[in-house]
Amino acid sequence: MGALVSLVAVAVLALLAVTAVASDNLRLVFGAVIPGVAFAVFLVGVVARVTRWARAPVPFRIPTTAGQQKSLPWIKNSELDNPSGTLGVVGRMFLEVLFFRSLFRNTKVELITDKEKVNYIGTKYLWAAAMAFHWSMLIVVFRHFRFFVEPVPRVVEIIQSLDGFFQVGVPVIYATSVLLIVSLGYLLLRRLADAKVKYISLPTDYFALYLLLGIAISGFLMRHLEKVDIVNVKAAIAGWASFQLVAPEGVGALYFIHVFLVSVLFVYFPFSKLLHAPGVFLSPTRNLANNNRAKRHVNPWNPPIVGHTYAEWEEEFHDKLVASGFVLDKE
Amino acid sequence: MSEKSPQELIQIDLNPPRKKWMDPSVDFESRRGTWSYPGGVKSIEYMGFANPREWSPTDEDWKLPENWQQIIHDGFKERLGKYRSLRVFMETCVRCGACADKCHFFIGSGDPKNMPVLRSELLRSIYRNDFTLAGKILGAFAGGRKLTLDVLKEWFYYFFQCTECRRCSVYCPYGIDTAEVTMMARELMMLVGVNINWICEPVANCHRTGNHLGIQPHTFKDNIEFLCEELEDDLGITVNPVINKKGAEVLFIIPSADYFADPGTYTFIGYLMLFQQIGLDYTMSAYASEGGNFGLFTSHDTIKKLNYKIYHEAKRLGVKWIIGGECGHMWRVMHQYMDTMNGPTDFLEVPRSPITGTVFENARSTKMVHICEFTADLIRNKKIKLDPSRNDKYRVTFHDSCNPSRALGLFEEPRYILKNVCNNFFEMPENTIREHTFCCAGGAGLGNDENMEMRLRGGLPRGNALKHVRDAHDVNLMSCICAIDRATLPPLAEYWAPGVEISGVHELVANALVMDGETERTKNLRGESLKAETEETTDV
Ligand code: HEM
Ligand code: SF4
Ligand code: SF4
Numbered sequence: 042m043g044a045l046v047s048l049v050a051v052a053v054l055a056l057l058a059v060t061a062v063a064s065d066n067l068r069l070v071f072g073a074v075i076p077g078v079a080f081a082v083f084l085v086g087v088v089a090r091v092t093r094w095a096r097a098p099v100p101f102r103i104p105t106t107a108g109q110q111k112s113l114p115w116i117k118n119s120e121l122d123n124p125s126g127t128l129g130v131v132g133r134m135f136l137e138v139l140f141f142r143s144l145f146r147n148t149k150v151e152l153i154t155d156k157e158k159v160n161y162i163g164t165k166y167l168w169a170a171a172m173a174f175h176w177s178m179l180i181v182v183f184r185h186f187r188f189f190v191e192p193v194p195r196v197v198e199i200i201q202s203l204d205g206f207f208q209v210g211v212p213v214i215y216a217t218s219v220l221l222i223v224s225l226g227y228l229l230l231r232r233l234a235d236a237k238v239k240y241i242s243l244p245t246d247y248f249a250l251y252l253l254l255g256i257a258i259s260g261f262l263m264r265h266l267e268k269v270d271i272v273n274v275k276a277a278i279a280g281w282a283s284f285q286l287v288a289p290e291g292v293g294a295l296y297f298i299h300v301f302l303v304s305v306l307f308v309y310f311p312f313s314k315l316l317h318a319p320g321v322f323l324s325p326t327r328n329l330a331n332n333n334r335a336k337r338h339v340n341p342w343n344p345p346i347v348g349h350t351y352a353e354w355e356e357e358f359h360d361k362l363v364a365s366g367f368v369l370d371k372e
Numbered sequence: 373m374s375e376k377s378p379q380e381l382i383q384i385d386l387n388p389p390r391k392k393w394m395d396p397s398v399d400f401e402s403r404r405g406t407w408s409y410p411g412g413v414k415s416i417e418y419m420g421f422a423n424p425r426e427w428s429p430t431d432e433d434w435k436l437p438e439n440w441q442q443i444i445h446d447g448f449k450e451r452l453g454k455y456r457s458l459r460v461f462m463e464t465c466v467r468c469g470a471c472a473d474k475c476h477f478f479i480g481s482g483d484p485k486n487m488p489v490l491r492s493e494l495l496r497s498i499y500r501n502d503f504t505l506a507g508k509i510l511g512a513f514a515g516g517r518k519l520t521l522d523v524l525k526e527w528f529y530y531f532f533q534c535t536e537c538r539r540c541s542v543y544c545p546y547g548i549d550t551a552e553v554t555m556m557a558r559e560l561m562m563l564v565g566v567n568i569n570w571i572c573e574p575v576a577n578c579h580r581t582g583n584h585l586g587i588q589p590h591t592f593k594d595n596i597e598f599l600c601e602e603l604e605d606d607l608g609i610t611v612n613p614v615i616n617k618k619g620a621e622v623l624f625i626i627p628s629a630d631y632f633a634d635p636g637t638y639t640f641i642g643y644l645m646l647f648q649q650i651g652l653d654y655t656m657s658a659y660a661s662e663g664g665n666f667g668l669f670t671s672h673d674t675i676k677k678l679n680y681k682i683y684h685e686a687k688r689l690g691v692k693w694i695i696g697g698e699c700g701h702m703w704r705v706m707h708q709y710m711d712t713m714n715g716p717t718d719f720l721e722v723p724r725s726p727i728t729g730t731v732f733e734n735a736r737s738t739k740m741v742h743i744c745e746f747t748a749d750l751i752r753n754k755k756i757k758l759d760p761s762r763n764d765k766y767r768v769t770f771h772d773s774c775n776p777s778r779a780l781g782l783f784e785e786p787r788y789i790l791k792n793v794c795n796n797f798f799e800m801p802e803n804t805i806r807e808h809t810f811c812c813a814g815g816a817g818l819g820n821d822e823n824m825e826m827r828l829r830g831g832l833p834r835g836n837a838l839k840h841v842r843d844a845h846d847v848n849l850m851s852c853i854c855a856i857d858r859a860t861l862p863p864l865a866e867y868w869a870p871g872v873e874i875s876g877v878h879e880l881v882a883n884a885l886v887m888d889g890e891t892e893r894t895k896n897l898r899g900e901s902l903k904a905e906t907e908e909t910t911d912v
Binding site: 043046090093094095097098099100101102103105106107108109110111112113115116117118119122123137141143144146147148149150152154157158159161167171235236237238239240241242243244245246312313314316317320321323324325326327331332333334335336337338339340342343344346347348349350351354355357358361362364365367368370 | 378379382383384386387388393452453454455456457459460461463464465466467468469470472473474479484487489490493504505506510513514515538541542543544545546547548549552579580581582588589590593594615616618658659672673676677678679680681684685688706707708709711712713715716730732733734735736737738740742745748749752777778779780781782783784785788801803804807808832833836837839
């Protein structure tokens with residue numbers, strides 16, 4: 042049900058963008074005004090969110106330790122799973138952010154009830170799909186720089202030629218475009234087919250996937266079916282940069298769908314689970330060293346709480362203490 | 373014990389039901405055996421906690437303060453401002469489901485709300501409704517729910533069905549720690565007087581007497597002396613327990629269960645025999661007579677309150693540093709909270725073993741060393757003589773307790789000790805030990821009798837792994853470094869893997885420990901013959 046509602050929502054958004062082709066004013070609105078505003082919302086929104094997190098104090102140092110601690114010198118500690126200092130934390134975060142190390146540990150429980158056996162089987166599908174999706178998305182976004190920057194930076198060109206290595210189709214089909222769509226497709230199917238994941242999914246979980254799929258597919262089709270005129274697009278983008286709004290010429294419905302869905306993504310990002318991207322950097326169970334006993338962690342709001350003091354305790358149990366021969370502080 | 377047999381209990385369907393999870397209703401009456409009784413009036417009044425009253429989860433009316441929703445809303449808001457963890461965990465979950473089948477309570481019950489992600493969503497849905505724009509506008513579509521009485525009842529059921537073991541956090545790509553979410557939810561419930569007696573009573577006892585069991589100082593002393601006399605009678609070994617001695621070098625902090633009940637008492641005697649043999653200048657304290665801290669399962673303020681006595685007593689007695697016994701959640705508090713809450717400790721010295729000269733750099737600031745670190749160092753430096761064959765009747769495995777595993781990373785020290793004090797050591801399957809370890813399902817205040825069915829269910833993953841090594845390697849003893857484990861694992865083992873006993877690590881150390889001037893030992897600390905009895909009985 043939630044999956045359907047989200048699909049309809051994304052479809053309606055796409056159709057809305059198609060209407061833009063009809064009039065010059067709407068072309069300006071959908072081609073220039075909305076994307077500009079959306080990008081501003083994205084920037085301000087994300088910065089606001091991250092500052093709010095960053096400003097929230099970290100009263101306790103609570104890393105989740107997933108390996109041997111550093112204690113006695115002859116016991117080998119696992120610095121990446123249980124960092125003892127900043128270097129280890131940087132390493133842990135590096136692996137976490139770029140290679141989804143925790144997800145790599147994933148297992149699947151198997152219950153064989155008639156044999157009274159519980160098994161835990163390593164499973165890497167989610168990890169592989171997540172890696173494929175995020176990395177291809179990163180490269181796709183990176184490739185977009187050829188529209189924004191003039192002259193096109195050398196790195197972008199190199200990545201682009203590597204990406205088009207297989208030389209299939211005219212224009213060349215990039216490997217990451219295909220991978221992006223396939224991996225998103227897998228994540229969507231998984232959400233619908235795996236009973237547990239389906240059960241925990243909110244409508245918005247589907248919305249994010251449909252939106253990204255809509256963006257990826259419309260972009261792909263635009264490149265290979267509509268074959269938009271890049272020069273015009275670049276002109277329109279250059280217009281944003283100089284705050285002169287220009288409606289792009291010579292582009293069709295797919296372009297408007299693509300750009301509008303990206304705009305929706307921008308606006309949606311700071312208000313949704315997509316915040317996991319900045320969030321992963323700020324997670325106190327991952328980005329702190331497990332050196333609690335070696336180095337004191339300060340809680341900025343440490344409340345002035347005092348427990349039951351020894352003097353109070355001695356007074357309360359005075360007679361019993363005396364009877365069983367304790368030496369008292371106060372006679 | 374549960375009325376269901378293990379064969380019946382394991383008929384679990386891990387597939388979720390048709391009913392959507394957003395429906396909060398819980399039928400407490402039909403689920404007896406899976407929840408804990410509410411906090412008693414006396415304890416709550418003594419601690420000054422909110423809303424003391426007689427009530428039962430099965431009641432329609434939970435006798436809450438009139439403005440309870442506002443109280444929780446305000447408390448939630450306050451905590452969002454005080455804990456980055458809470459904020460980040462409320463906003464970053466992508467519902468990828470990686471954590472879903474990692475919780476022992478989910479595996480053992482199949483109840484979808486025991487998937488850590490949904491446990492957190494119980495709170496997150498209220499967060500969205502109360503504090504986010506999307507939740508306010510889109511409601512259920514964006515995953516928001518209003519805080520109704522049924523939701524609060526659901527919180528009670530599921531947040532007291534989480535042992536704060538942190539297993540889910542190991543697998544989450546953002547490290548979302550449902551244990552932390554549970555701690556916050558419990559704090560919020562405390563504000564309106566929704567709690568369980570198995571945390572409130574130990575907390576009140578601990579505040580008053582110094583320990584969870586409410587043992588008063590004279591009884592503390594008597595218990596310990598009694599245990600030592602027993603040792604003398606059984607094995608002819610004399611140890612002189614030291615209590616409240618000013619100017620001792622080391623303050624020794626123990627979980628109270630160790631000097632109260634079997635099999636913890638054997639471990640307790642084990643500590644004392646070791647200290648006696650190496651001539652450590654130590655003292656225990658009848659005031660700081662508990663290292664455990666049920667504040668961890670109550671609220672952060674309560675942790676601090678109960679933990680106060682440790683440094684306070686160290687200062688009063690004028691010791692140089694502190695050793696802590698075998699206890700799981702106690703060590704989470706000592707490691708991750710104590711110094712921050714009740715430090716700094718400029719009146720203590722950086723711990724240095726007087727026997728080996730080793731300086732414990734890892735405890736440079738808190739000045740508190742885990743007894744396994746201390747003993748591993750003794751063995752490594754060959755300062756004690758061990759005869760592992762005295763443990764030959766045991767075929768031993770090791771249960772990694774949740775907190776030493778996932779809040780410290782204390783994996784090798786106890787293993788190193790065990791491999792030196794016994795000849796037969798076997799690991800349980802890889803995905804059930806170390807950071808992947810499974811909970812005893814009775815921690816965080818859930819180890820009470822009325823919750824027994826849920827404990828046994830949650831105990832399935834551990835029990836099943838234990839059964840595996842029992843069948844594959846004839847394992848008959850599971851060692852552990854946690855006092856709660858020593859209380860909760862015996863019924864678990866009896867149910868899922870009968871024939872396996874539970875011990876602490878230092879019980880086995882003491883069995884193997886060759887003491888000065890000792891007569892030949894024929895019995896172990898349990899008073900049993902050192903040889904396996906089966907040999908004598910087989911050909912009868
Ligand atoms: C530092 C950057 C990022 C990191 C470390 C990261 C990490 C992850 C991980 C580990 C998952 C869980 C696996 C999965 O469900 O696929 C995930 C899911 C997801 N991420 Fe990211 N991500 C990042 C940036 C982004 C960005 C920028 C977007 C979108 C604009 C995004 C969109 C998604 C979506 C939609 C999902 C859910 C997939 C599903 O429904 O199964 N991520 N991310
Ligand atoms: S593993 Fe983490 S992100 Fe994934 S569902 Fe669980 S809590 Fe959410
Ligand atoms: S902390 Fe442990 S008990 Fe709680 S949800 Fe996570 S795995 Fe389950």
